[in-house]
Amino acid sequence: MGSTKLENEQKVNNIEIKSLKPGMYFESPVYLDKGYVLLTPETPVSEMLIKNLNTWGFTTLFSEGSPIGRETPTQSGPSSNIQTATLDQNIKEKEGLNRARNFFMQMFHFTEKIHTRFKEDSILNLNAMTEEIKKAITMIREDDKYVLRFQEIVPPEGSEYMISHSVKTTILALSIGDRLKMPNHKLIELGIASLLHEVGMLQIPNKIYDKKGALSADEQKVIKAHTLLGFRALREFSLPRDILLGILEHHERNDGSGYPQGLSTARISQFGKIIAVACSYDAQISNRPFRSGRDAHTSLTGMLREMRSHYDEEVMKALLGILSIYPLGSYITLVNGYTGIVTETNDKDFRYPTVKILLDKNRNILKDQPSIKTSEGGEMKIVSVLNNSEIQKIKALIQTQG
Structure with missing residues (x-):
């Protein structure tokens, strides 16, 4: 990251941790050790920082400048591209990722039960799903920068791809819908549609769904039937029309090359467009029996190249807004x-x-x-x-x- 001024100058002041006071500023950057900026001149000392330094056993910091009390810091100090990287941030990141992993696992097991009960007994608990989606919406709004780091959140070893895929598609779809300022009742419907968008696959033989080699033409036709199978099965539960259309249309594409109906842009529902983007992105970054997943950046840039022919522009812009061109966790x-x-x-x-x-x-x-x-x-x-x-x-x- 280049040599710092601390490494090039001999005049360095030692700052004892016990001398720090909350609200104190320094006229020059403060270092934990050479090359690691703990505080910039624009950032005050916090109570939490002092507590963490003591907890971690640090006794001394270093700076070329002097403390300037609790007044507004001057702007004459050297600038730095390095943001404050305190122990507070590291602890918060670990806690955030732990919350995200716990949330993912809880949602994973919930989805697994929903799919199993639907497959075995044709039962769908919509009230439970609604409450689960409400929790997911709250979690996404509070912890999106951790929840969306899919590469850091690994599903249980040996678990079914369909379950983790349904969960991650739901998280992405809800994030996109929230970015598009959907009202809460529509977000809940979008979440339910996303959680159920692959239920048609439950009617497809495992030997086809989990096949490691290339699918034959007939096997591809069977796989492509899953959207219609899911739509027909769920229609019996009198679900809202938008939910059913999202399940039916999540493989439709702007240029009419998708399935099952070959719809073009104007005729594809909003739920279909959102789930198409969320589903495609996760499918590309995920490992499957027949191939390894792509890295998130390559997957996203590939989808951007296909945006006009495949994906809705507004939805893709929302995805970029929540992930960036270098997705979280890359x-x-x-x-x-x-x-x-x-x-x-x-x-x-x-x-x-x-x-x-x-x-x-x-x-x-x-x-x-x-x-x-x-x-x-x-x-x-x-x-x-x-x-x-x-x-x-x-x-x-x-x-x-x-």
């Missing part, structure tokens, strides 16, 4: 060789998300992992995205060095 490399993971989107420009730096250019784990805003040029520019194989190597390296 592993990236900066121009300076550092490796990081995308942790936050940028509402002002989806091309430049916030990244948490994990490794230096020599593939050494950083003891303290700052969060930085990426940019169009300089050392904070993203130059590549890691594929799934590379991501697994990074995770193994972190586990080994950690």
Whole structure:
């Protein structure tokens, strides 16, 4: 990330942790160690920061400047592209990911029960589904930057793809619908449609659905029948029309090349358009018996190239808004060789998300992992995205060095 002023100057002040007071500012950046900016001149010391530093056993910080009390900081200090990356942020991120994983697993098991009961007894508990979707909407609104990091949330080993796919499609569809400012009652219907969009697959033999090799022409026809099978089965429950259309039309495409009816843009329902995008994105990033999943960035850019022919533009823009062009959880490399993971989107420009730096250019784990805003040029520019194989190597390296 380039040499810091701390590394180039000999005059450095030691700051004892016990001297810190909440609300205190410093005239120059404060470092936990060289290369790791803990506080910028614009950021005050917080009670939580002091507590965490004591908890983690730190006794001393470093700065070229002096404390300036609790007044408004001056703007004459050196600027930095590195955002404040405190222990508070690291703890909050771990807690957020734990909440997201717990939420996903709870929703996974709920969906598994819904599908099983529908398949075995033709029973559908709409009241329970409504309450589950309400919980999901609340969770997405409060913790979207963690809930949408699908690469960090792994379904149970050996579990059915259809269940995790239904859950992730629902989370994405609800996020898109909320971004499009759908009213709550429509969001609930969209969530139910998403959770049930693959129930037609329950009527297809496993030997076809889970086949590892290429499907024959006849087998492809059987698979394509699942939208109509699901629509017909659920029609018996007197579900709202929008829910049924979302299930029936989630494989329709703008240019009429989709199925089962070959509808073009104007004739596809809004639910069909939203679930089409959410379903396609998750299907591409997920591992299947017959292929490995793509990385999230490649999947998203591929969908953007197909937007006019396949996907609704408004829905795709909403997806970009919630994920960024480098989706949450993507592993990236900066121009300076550092490796990081995308942790936050940028509402002002989806091309430049916030990244948490994990490794230096020599593939050494950083003891303290700052969060930085990426940019169009300089050392904070993203130059590549890691594929799934590379991501697994990074995770193994972190586990080994950690």
